[in-house]
Amino acid sequence: MNPRTLYEKLLDTHTIRKYDEDGSERLLFIDRTVVNEYTSPQAFTLLRENKLKVRRPSATLGTIDHVNPSAADRPIYPTEENARKQVQYLEENGQTFGLEVYNNDSPNQGIEHVVMVEQGRVQPGMVIGAGDSHTAMYGAFGCLGFGIGTSDIYHYLATSALNYKCLKNMRVHLVGKKPSDVSAKDLIIHVVRELGAGGCGGCCVEFTGEAVRELSPEGRLTFCNMAVECGARSSLIAPDEKIFEYLKGRPYAPKGENWDKAVEYWRTLKSDEGAVFDKEAVIDVSGAKPMVTWGTSPDQAVSIDEVIPDPMLEQNPDRRADMQRALSYMGLKAGEKIAGIPITHAFIGSCTNSRIEDLRAAASVLKGRKVHPGVTAAVVPGSMQIRKQAEEEGLDQIFKDAGWQWRKSGCSLCLAMNGDILQANDRCVSATNRNFEGRQGVGTRTHLASPQIVASSSINGCIADFRS
Numbered sequence: 001m002n003p004r005t006l007y008e009k010l011l012d013t014h015t016i017r018k019y020d021e022d023g024s025e026r027l028l029f030i031d032r033t034v035v036n037e038y039t040s041p042q043a044f045t046l047l048r049e050n051k052l053k054v055r056r057p058s059a060t061l062g063t064i065d066h067v068n069p070s071a072a073d074r075p076i077y078p079t080e081e082n083a084r085k086q087v088q089y090l091e092e093n094g095q096t097f098g099l100e101v102y103n104n105d106s107p108n109q110g111i112e113h114v115v116m117v118e119q120g121r122v123q124p125g126m127v128i129g130a131g132d133s134h135t136a137m138y139g140a141f142g143c144l145g146f147g148i149g150t151s152d153i154y155h156y157l158a159t160s161a162l163n164y165k166c167l168k169n170m171r172v173h174l175v176g177k178k179p180s181d182v183s184a185k186d187l188i189i190h191v192v193r194e195l196g197a198g199g200c201g202g203c204c205v206e207f208t209g210e211a212v213r214e215l216s217p218e219g220r221l222t223f224c225n226m227a228v229e230c231g232a233r234s235s236l237i238a239p240d241e242k243i244f245e246y247l248k249g250r251p252y253a254p255k256g257e258n259w260d261k262a263v264e265y266w267r268t269l270k271s272d273e274g275a276v277f278d279k280e281a282v283i284d285v286s287g288a289k290p291m292v293t294w295g296t297s298p299d300q301a302v303s304i305d306e307v308i309p310d311p312m313l314e315q316n317p318d319r320r321a322d323m324q325r326a327l328s329y330m331g332l333k334a335g336e337k338i339a340g341i342p343i344t345h346a347f348i349g350s351c352t353n354s355r356i357e358d359l360r361a362a363a364s365v366l367k368g369r370k371v372h373p374g375v376t377a378a379v380v381p382g383s384m385q386i387r388k389q390a391e392e393e394g395l396d397q398i399f400k401d402a403g404w405q406w407r408k409s410g411c412s413l414c415l416a417m418n419g420d421i422l423q424a425n426d427r428c429v430s431a432t433n434r435n436f437e438g439r440q441g442v443g444t445r446t447h448l449a450s451p452q453i454v455a456s457s458s459i460n461g462c463i464a465d466f467r468s
């Protein structure tokens with residue numbers, strides 16, 4: 001057999017039927033999915049209209065995240081009417097179709113991708129399609145994940161299969177040793193800046209190299225989460241012992257004999273020597289530093305000790321215009337130092353940076369310090385399980401003592417459609433993944449950074465390096 005890439009292996013084990021000779025379009029078996037209240041309603045309505053059942057109810061989990069308020073005293077149902085309807089419809093669909101739904105009453109509620117991973121529902125070798133672009137982050141565990149639209153959610157629910165158009169297969173190899181004060185978030189912003197926001201457009205990207213291997217399972221999730229921001233539809237890292245260790249004993253992980261068999265199979269999940277990729281890139285990460293975005297696209301980023309770049313020095317006219325527009329929206333000037341820019345808000349949360357390691361990292365910066373008087377700071381753990389663990393470790397107290405709001409789980413300020421929203425001209429340093437215009441509210445300004453940078457900025461009242 002010809003050498004195959006990891007992507008090809010995952011496709012091969014899930015192909016029910018090839019529609020054309022070269023197999024570029026296929027019917028794929030999908031192992032499981034997760035549905036949220038925001039992108040699933042029409043899919044369930046189609047099931048109802050066509051009098052269809054969910055083919056494998058146990059392979060479908062429902063979570064409430066996008067429109068879910070995060071206030072510590074939130075009610076079971078959002079008070080805002082549309083949000084309440086969406087939440088109640090998901091619950092109703094759970095009952096009608098026999099699906100488990102984690103609502104605000106459940107100790108397992110959380111952001112869909114965070115919950116799927118922490119329960120061990122995402123495993124190496126699986127294929128998972130779900131109604132959200134960041135499903136791609138499951139690649140951190142050697143699972144092919146990708147976002148799908150409403151009609152595909154409907155198709156999946158009814159059949160457990162999807163029509164699939166194969167992606168271009170790209171490899172991004174990181175060379176050099178990652179400096180120890182550079183987090184997974186910094187590393188991926190560095191990579192996104194190098195590749196550009198469209199650099200992996202329409203690809204499944206496999207990341208290789210020592211710097212990737214060195215990341216913890218949680219760090220790999222952060223890393224693969226933001227691969228979406230350079231256009232990747234799926235991302236992959238070959239799973240290794242760190243991932244197996246992370247999964248062991250999780251509620252949905254295989255048990256006993258099945259565990260041994262699974263691990264034996266999981267060890268085969270890597271690209272073969274000599275396998276051919278459609279596209280390759282090599283990025284040196286030895287000089288990477290803590291990063292902050294200055295613009296309205298995740299690739300408009302600088303390291304914490306740099307100045308904001310000058311559009312006049314950009315040769316490409318389209319990129320120059322984008323930069324000028326971004327500077328004007330962000331209220332910034334070329335040549336200004338990124339460190340020292342005053343902020344009004346600091347936020348830690350989202351499927352990018354809301355896991356226990358992120359909270360520990362931020363707490364280590366905040367310990368014994370106080371939020372700057374001009375700053376409102378909030379932390380929204382990725383799941384209620386993480387929130388509980390953080391409380392057991394006393395992290396909540398560190399956040400609260402520093403003057404941070406300790407909130408409940410949901411997408412919150414990552415996209416501001418749940419009542420957590422900023423006002424025009426507010427400037428937020430945010431441990432999320434998207435800094436588009438209006439992402440945190442109309443006219444708001446978002447700077448993406450690691451939890452450590454967000455924490456140190458909250459104390460200083462301006463974008464600040466946590467190392468100084």
Ligand SMILES: CC(C)[C@H](C(=O)O)[C@@H](O)C(=O)O
Binds near residue numbers: 038131134147415
């Ligand atoms: C709402 C949803 C479709 C969207 C996505 O697919 O990514 C959201 O989660 C986001 O992060 O912008």
Ligand code: SF4
Binds near residue numbers: 111132134349
């Ligand atoms: S936390 Fe943000 S990126 Fe993740 S699913 Fe929610 S809205 Fe999308």
